[in-house]
């Protein structure tokens with residue numbers, strides 16, 4: 001009994017002190033002698049399929065169908081992977097980034113995957129039915145908004161860096177993703193699976209490759225001044 | 237046998253709660269100033285207040301946090317767990333030993349800092365007063381969480397401060413928080429506002445989840461889950477005793493304006509004007525079998541009138 005009490009006390013104290021240090025803010029600076037990181041994201045495993053089973057609003061949402069959980073093209077090229085440097089204290093300036101938009105079209109999130117910077121996001125409804133866009137960082141609600149009719153629009157704030165999964169409480173099968181990146185060193189792959197990240201201050205970093213069904217893959221990389229580091233990765 | 241153990245431990249917990257409460261009553265403290273005739277450390281005449289006497293809260297000091305930890309250990313740890321993740325013994329035991337006494341909802345995971353009852357927009361953190369009120373009122377639906385309004389206010393402020401230490405969101409997202417909404421006093425209802433409210437209810441598609449007459453049986457209701465992955469049912473509006481938040485007009489206004497984060501109940505902040513909001517509130521309330529339009533109206537009118545008379549005499 002006493003033992004249990006000790007455990008309880010110890011864990012409460014541990015909880016108090018184990019709070020992670022606040023992630024340092026990214027600083028913009030002039031990058032002289034930057035290097036680049038490039039490569040291709042590939043996948044050779046079996047492509048898992050997800051069943052999409054509209055149970056209501058069928059005239060808008062369409063019929064039952066299957067869709068791949070990873071978009072694989074020629075030579076195993078993976079589309080819609082997001083590649084970014086995990087932690088970097090300072091580096092090139094953020095480019096102009098348009099405000100991200102999550103559009104509900106035919107009960108599908110458009111785009112399915114996108115990259116954003118911490119800040120505002122517009123959520124739109126292009127369908128004549130109620131959507132209820134519900135974004136999460138892991139289990140934590142990022143936003144939970146009803147879009148009761150066509151052309152309804154809500155602006156919310158993505159308050160921290162990380163992956164936001166978007167569901168719809170009205171249509172349980174809907175699924176979309178926003179990767180809120182911590183710095184401007186990032187790229188979302190196109191159909192060729194390629195990525196290219198430039199102007200990186202020389203140094204050692206961890207590169208994160210995120211894909212919606214694989215999750216995060218981390219690769220250690222080393223960037224040299226004026227050189228290109230190959231960081232091709234095969235997901236599994 | 238196992239059931240008996242469970243019952244005994246629940247009884248012990250309640251006993252402990254009472255003792256902690258009573259001993260606090262005499263504990264007093266430096267900041268024990270008297271506000272509007274009531275001491276911060278006294279029990280009010282009734283079983284307790286939900287709104288704090290000091291709406292600005294009290295200063296968070298290491299001492300207050302220590303005090304909050306003690307209150308947490310005494311009264312909350314059993315459900316919310318030592319690390320605040322909601323995996324307390326009552327939750328886990330409920331699974332193993334006493335299926336019929338299992339809590340219907342998982343105790344809140346304070347490490348995620350996602351809260352249902354907020355005066356702030358969806359995705360924002362609640363204010364300290366919001367947390368104070370939830371702890372005071374309890375989350376009554378299906379006996380989710382008991383009310384702690386009997387606790388001295390200092391204990392409640394202390395535990396509010398303490399549960400915030402479980403998540404870094406309070407610091408990490410501080411600069412991105414959205415402002416709380418403001419809710420005025422409700423206008424008294426009439427026939428027209430309830431008819432109009434029914435239209436708002438249809439336009440906003442509340443019935444998709446709550447059903448055509450608010451019984452919680454709309455077409456989207458089956459299969460809904462909360463953030464712990466547990467099934468969750470849209471509220472049945474005909475039973476005001478089964479709300480997790482406040483079931484009064486301002487409470488309902490807040491619920492559909494800010495949404496209940498961690499549940500499928502979304503925010504409708506952007507599509508309604510003030511008039512429509514109150515119409516919707518009165519329509520929802522009118523679904524209660526005990527609702528009496530005339531009585532509510534008369535009562536509210538005379539209350540406003542009394543207030544006006546009082547204000548007028550103050551001005552003189």
Ligand SMILES: [Cu+2]
Pocket residue numbers: 104107130131132168169170171174
């Ligand atoms: Cu939807």
